[in-house]
Amino acid sequence: MIRVLTFLADLFLLTQLVIAGQTHEFNFTTGWVSRNPDGMQERMMIGFNGEWPIPEIHVNKGDRLIVRLTNGFEDLPTSLHFHGFFHRQADENMNQMDGPPLVTQCPIMPGDTYVYNFTIVNQVGTYWIHSHSGAQYTDGMRTALIVHDEDEPFEYDEEKVIQIGDHYHKPYYQVMDEFLNRYNPTGAEPIPQNILFNNTVNGSISFDPDTVYLLRFINVGNFIAQYVYLEDHYFTIVEVDGVYVKHNTTSLLYLSPGQRMSVLVKSQPHADKNYALMQIMDETMLDSVPTDLVLNRTNQVVYNYSAPAANEYFIDSFEEVTNDFYLTPFSERELLSEYDYQISLDIKMDNLGDGKNYAFFNNITYVAPKIPTLVTALSAPEKLAKNPAIYGDNINPFVLEYGEVIEVVLNNYDDGRHPFHLHGHNFQIVQKSPSFLESSSGSGESGEPVPYNESAPLMPYPEMPMERDTVVVEPNGHVVLRFVADNPGIWIFHCHVDWHLEQGLAAIFIEAPLVLREKEVLTENFQQICSAGKFPLSGNAAGHEDDWFNMAGLPRQPKPLPKGFTLKGYIAFVVSCLVGLWGLLTIVQYGMSESTQNDKAMYENLHKLLQEAGDSN
Ligand SMILES: *[C@@H]1O[C@H](CO)[C@@H](O)[C@H](O)[C@H]1NC(C)=O
Numbered sequence: 033m034i035r036v037l038t039f040l041a042d043l044f045l046l047t048q049l050v051i052a053g054q055t056h057e058f059n060f061t062t063g064w065v066s067r068n069p070d071g072m073q074e075r076m077m078i079g080f081n082g083e084w085p086i087p088e089i090h091v092n093k094g095d096r097l098i099v100r101l102t103n104g105f106e107d108l109p110t111s112l113h114f115h116g117f118f119h120r121q122a123d124e125n126m127n128q129m130d131g132p133p134l135v136t137q138c139p140i141m142p143g144d145t146y147v148y149n150f151t152i153v154n155q156v157g158t159y160w161i162h163s164h165s166g167a168q169y170t171d172g173m174r175t176a177l178i179v180h181d182e183d184e185p186f187e188y189d190e191e192k193v194i195q196i197g198d199h200y201h202k203p204y205y206q207v208m209d210e211f212l213n214r215y216n217p218t219g220a221e222p223i224p225q226n227i228l229f230n231n232t233v234n235g236s237i238s239f240d241p242d243t244v245y246l247l248r249f250i251n252v253g254n255f256i257a258q259y260v261y262l263e264d265h266y267f268t269i270v271e272v273d274g275v276y277v278k279h280n281t282t283s284l285l286y287l288s289p290g291q292r293m294s295v296l297v298k299s300q301p302h303a304d305k306n307y308a309l310m311q312i313m314d315e316t317m318l319d320s321v322p323t324d325l326v327l328n329r330t331n332q333v334v335y336n337y338s339a340p341a342a343n344e345y346f347i348d349s350f351e352e353v354t355n356d357f358y359l360t361p362f363s364e365r366e367l368l369s370e371y372d373y374q375i376s377l378d379i380k381m382d383n384l385g386d387g388k389n390y391a392f393f394n395n396i397t398y399v400a401p402k403i404p405t406l407v408t409a410l411s412a413p414e415k416l417a418k419n420p421a422i423y424g425d426n427i428n429p430f431v432l433e434y435g436e437v438i439e440v441v442l443n444n445y446d447d448g449r450h451p452f453h454l455h456g457h458n459f460q461i462v463q464k465s466p467s468f469l470e471s472s473s474g475s476g477e478s479g480e481p482v483p484y485n486e487s488a489p490l491m492p493y494p495e496m497p498m499e500r501d502t503v504v505v506e507p508n509g510h511v512v513l514r515f516v517a518d519n520p521g522i523w524i525f526h527c528h529v530d531w532h533l534e535q536g537l538a539a540i541f542i543e544a545p546l547v548l549r550e551k552e553v554l555t556e557n558f559q560q561i562c563s564a565g566k567f568p569l570s571g572n573a574a575g576h577e578d579d580w581f582n583m584a585g586l587p588r589q590p591k592p593l594p595k596g597f598t599l600k601g602y603i604a605f606v607v608s609c610l611v612g613l614w615g616l617l618t619i620v621q622y623g624m625s626e627s628t629q630n631d632k633a634m635y636e637n638l639h640k641l642l643q644e645a646g647d648s649n
Pocket residue numbers: 057058059100
């Protein structure tokens with residue numbers, strides 16, 4: 033009851049704000065533009081209206097944002113996500129503005145326009161927008177979106193927005209093709225060619241002496257997390273993912289893709305020299321480090337244009353980095369002390385029968401359904417809307433009841449770091465384990481995964497846990513998250529390493545579908561977009577509505593590898609294959625095209641090879 037009352041009070045507040053807001057309209061057409069962001073290679077980047085980098089967007093709390101996104105590509109679908117926004121509205125429910133295709137909307141086909149139109153209610157701080165289709169944002173379809181707040185609980189003289197991210201020289205679809213490929217059976221992630229500072233390298237920002245700056249850092253990259261520090265200056269963290277925090281002063285920040293941190297920096301009293309603003313790749317995320325890869329990039333904080341540029345600046349270790357688990361939200365919101373519903377997700381990476389490496393939650397790799405899950409939720413007969421079966425079992429559907437406290441337990445059975453992002457909510461970080469990459473014996477051997485044990489939590493539960501929308505789960509470790517299911521909608525929970533999302537590391541929370549149905553009305557434009565792409569506007573995950581449990585034709589994950597078949601054996605096979613193909617490849621110079629390979633022949637070879645291996649042992 034109390035929860036419902038608070039919700040009504042919130043609604044009242046929302047209505048007040050809506051009246052005050054201004055409207056910001058943008059017409060964006062996607063398209064390729066030739067650029068050379070890192071000075072090493074000219075390539076095509078994805079811009080809006082022929083422009084790249086895409087200009088930052090600045091709005092005020094309570095404003096309305098209207099983005100008409102026209103797909104200007106010749107042959108790619110697209111979409112736009114407003115990272116960190118809840119789309120919680122007073123009178124209109126706007127789940128359909130969230131952006132992920134086949135979750136909350138149909139993919140926007142070439143030539144079509146989809147209108148994202150919503151008010152930004154009760155949310156302030158640092159956000160960003162990016163494509164949620166393919167790995168398009170890797171190629172530049174992204175920019176900062178700042179929500180200003182005249183009541184912010186800190187003061188500064190000037191703000192600067194700094195986007196950091198990784199950069200590849202090949203277009204995303206080509207990188208993806210080489211990554212999600214049977215010739216990359218270990219799932220080694222594509223190694224970026226560079227890291228960018230505000231879409232360039234060797235960047236600079238200027239400082240005046242004795243001034244307080246607000247630096248808003250956003251990691252807009254696909255894969256690599258980065259450390260950031262500034263020679264002879266301190267950072268005071270004031271905001272994380274749109275959440276104001278109790279001030280915490282540090283010299284070293286860490287940001288994974290999707291994460292934001294705003295810090296206050298008091299400048300030096302003199303303008304006699306310049307300082308190095310360093311950004312460093314989290315090398316532990318790379319399977320191998322090419323000799324020509326620059327892990328550390330030096331950017332300039334310029335006080336004096338006549339003085340020499342700052343040299344690279346080193347630190348001894350990364351151990352002093354701020355751990356977000358120990359931050360406290362300014363709101364002092366208390367721990368949601370008990371949960372009503374626990375969702376336990378085990379993260380694994382493994383191969384399936386097509387030889388490619390996939391990512392799994394509880395042995396399921398996300399495969400997009402035939403129609404958006406939102407459409408299924410709205411079109412199903414009322415008595416079926418809460419039945420996970422109609423949403424198809426290949427999307428990891430979880431149905432949440434309105435007002436429940438949800439606990440998400442994420443156990444990482446993988447030895448990589450993963451930044452997990454939830455759409456539509458911030459969550460409390462209730463537990464966050466350290467990395468168990470190395471065994472505790474200190475022998476340097478690799479450690480065993482340590483899943484969450486509810487009867488013996490590793491950390492004391494924080495009284496006022498940190499809240500944010502993207503959290504890193506450490507190698508072989510775990511996190512435990514809680515939130516209240518008070519924002520009806522279809523929300524995707526996924527790894528923000530875009531390569532891992534493409535590998536299927538996602539689950540879908542179907543939150544209070546019956547409440548959602550009372551508020552959410554699909555716009556005419558929504559329906560148009562679906563019709564243009566020939567997506568039905570009603571039906572279960574497989575598009576059927578005669579029998580809501582008929583899943584014939586549902587896109588599913590490939591079958592498992594043949595029995596008794598291990599990753600090791602697979603690698604042995606691939607290596608021998610590669611050696612065999614090498615001569616051919618160097619002539620053709622075309623990469624390993626999927627279509628030229630014959631599955632049946634491959635398996636026959638494979639079995640023979642494994643048998644041979646078995647015989648010789
Ligand atoms: C954007 O497009 C709409 C619809 O075509 C048009 O009415 C409007 O004037 C355009 N706005 C801007 C800022 O170009």
